[in-house]
Amino acid sequence: MSVSSGRVRAIYRKELREYRRKGSIVWGMAILPLIFLIQPLITVFALPSSSSSQLAGRHELLYLLAIPALVPATLAAYTVVGERQQGTLEPVLTTPVRREEFLLGKALAVLAPSLAISYTVYVFFLACVELFAAPGVAPALVQGPDLLAQLVFTPLLAGWSIWLGVAISTRASEVRVAQQLGILANLPSVAVTTLLAYNVIHPTLAIALGGAVLLLVLNRLGWRVTSALFDRERLITSTR
């Protein structure tokens, strides 16, 4: 099987156009991570300068890796069941598009705003820390490896979250149910990033490399498994 970049691009462009026409979709995605920032910002702002020595060697910033896991969840969960409910799925499925192409186009279209929002929120957080935290806190908190981890793991975690959401969307019969399940399905990722941030799981280079490889494999598997779950007949007739 070969994947047609033209057909993937057609789906991807169509999705982005729809997001642009309905800006509330993207703004809605940004609300959750902004709320997610409130607690860490309050904590950081409350830190005195004297705490900077305690912060060294800790990885509080990894807490923010939960953002790319949560941002795409609801949009990804909408992708298939949403089209089905608005009656636009059948015409698309009558075209030569393969399910792998359809799903990849959808996933990439969710990934683009998810990355933009996740990185923007992260930069916003860092800017707030630099500008408003007590002297010495920012240099102690913002460490090179954590920044690199954020840069590398954001697309990997977002990708995994998207495939979970899309997989749920291919089997769900209702948008709201799919979105709730999409959020729930991403809680394990959030739990892992939280455990890393609080040093319950001590983050090391080996764990980082292992985690990256695992997420790459999960993303690849996610595409394949979601494609296998995508059943044209069930989606069109809802009979099995």
Place this chain on the structure above:
Amino acid sequence: MYHLLKWLISRLGRRTALASQEPVAVSAPGGHVARPQGDDLVSPQKPAVPSAGHDAVALSVRNLSKRFGNRVAFQDVSFDIGHGEVFGFLGPNGAGKTTTVRTLGTLIAPTSGSATVAGIPLAPENGVEIRRRISVMPESPGLYLRLSVAENLECFAGLYEVPGGRDRIGRVLRAVGLADRAGDACGSLSKGLRQRVALARALLPDPQVLFLDEPTSGLDPVAAHDVHELIGELRRAGVTIFLTTHRLEEAERLCDRVAILNTTLRTVGRPDELRDRLFAKTLTVTTLAPLPEPGRVFAGLPAVDGWRQDGPAGYVLGVSDPAVAAPAATRALVAAGADVLSIAQSRHSLEDVYLELISQDEEARRG
């Protein structure tokens, strides 16, 4: 972002190609459908029909059945459709028409039987190749309402990988009379205009077989008339059309042949053939006064098989050939001194055929 996307897709695609065992799509050597040159909608360079289907038919269905659990959607359906033919598929609600279209359009798998669509055997591994050669306009237009007409068509031009996408979009929009509405959001269009956009979308890939599922459903008479005109143009351009409809006058007017489906296929043929097959040909004679001896007048007339009284001065003659029987009956009536008010050949419509067959099914069901 675009280059990153392209690179990512090419990487993933290459890996998938190596890992996948899915059979390679059927190649397409052979001839092509003869179409009028210079036509605006139908390209003379359209994809070729494979040799297997070239000299045969556009669509061939053999004993096709579909069940959903215990429920039979349709069963044992067989018919052929020639290239360039407009084939009407009629039947009551729940008869299995849409399911048949979805099956032939590779959206759902048949339970049993076989079919060849645009020269390609209906099989899961041929789904992409079949969908490349056909186009389906579902009953509901299914447009992206937030996007403009042109953006909707651009998406589908990309999915069909239509060469010269923008030119083609311009052509199909002109064909459906929407060239000046290309920038309008589909959500702002009336139902009739949305239906036209859906038809334009179905025409994008220059299909060998075009499936139209209730294309005039819910349209007002003017919008329905516009769609009829478009179908007429496609017919003249030689596009093979599979038209499901409830509107019998639509089928009678547009279709070369029709099939009536009521879970099983009840009949297939030209509308006039079906009428002849189901109803005896008759002449209805009305005279000013009752004939004193009608038996003597009508007996022995050429092409008259029998007669019966229909009212005090009305007579229905069973005939084998109205063109022979009518002049002979006229002469006999004049010779008998009758004052003839009218001699009319009975006209059964496709609706009569349809209602007769469906009522037969109802009676059979009641036992």
